[in-house]
Amino acid sequence: QVQLVESGGGLVQPGGSLRLSCAASGFTFSSYSMNWYRQAPGKVRELVAGIASVGGSINYADSVKGRFTISRDNAKNTVYLQMNSLKPEDTAVYYCNAKFRTVVRQYDYWGQGTQVTVSS
Numbered sequence: 001q002v003q004l005v006e007s008g009g010g011l012v013q014p015g016g017s018l019r020l021s022c023a024a025s026g027f028t029f030s031s032y033s034m035n036w037y038r039q040a041p042g043k044v045r046e047l048v049a050g051i052a053s054v055g056g057s058i059n060y061a062d063s064v065k066g067r068f069t070i071s072r073d074n075a076k077n078t079v080y081l082q083m084n085s086l087k088p089e090d091t092a093v094y095y096c097n098a099k100f101r102t103v104v105r106q107y108d109y110w111g112q113g114t115q116v117t118v119s120s
Helices: none
Strands: 003-007 010-012 018-025 033-039 046-051 058-060 068-073 078-083 092-101 106-110 114-118
Touching: 003 092, 018 033, 018 092, 018 114, 033 068, 033 078, 046 068, 046 078, 058 068
Parallel strands: 010 114
Antiparallel strands: 003 018, 018 078, 033 046, 033 092, 046 058, 068 078, 092 106, 092 114
C-alpha cells in the first residue's frame, strides 16, 4: 500500500523557517522523482520544488528560489522541504508527490497535505 505522510507544518511568523518531511512507503522510493506542491485557498495547486530520482537535478518555482531547499534521503525513503524567510504568501496546504513514468504509464502518488500558515 502506497503511503506518503507529510509532517512539519504549522504556524510561523514572517521571516521564520519550517522544515517539511514526507515519509514514503509502498513503492521503490529511489526510482521516483519527488515533488512538493502547494495550494492556497481559491488558487490552483502549484509546483514548489522537485528533485529527480537519478542525478538529483532540482527545480524550484521562481517564487521560492533562494528561500526553499528540497532534498531527499533514499536510505530513509524521505523527502524534505526546508523553508526559510517565509512570507504570508507562502501560506498554503503543502502536498508531497511522487512520480514515475514508463513508456505506457505514469505513476502519480499524493500525500494528504500539511498546513503551513505564515502570519504575525
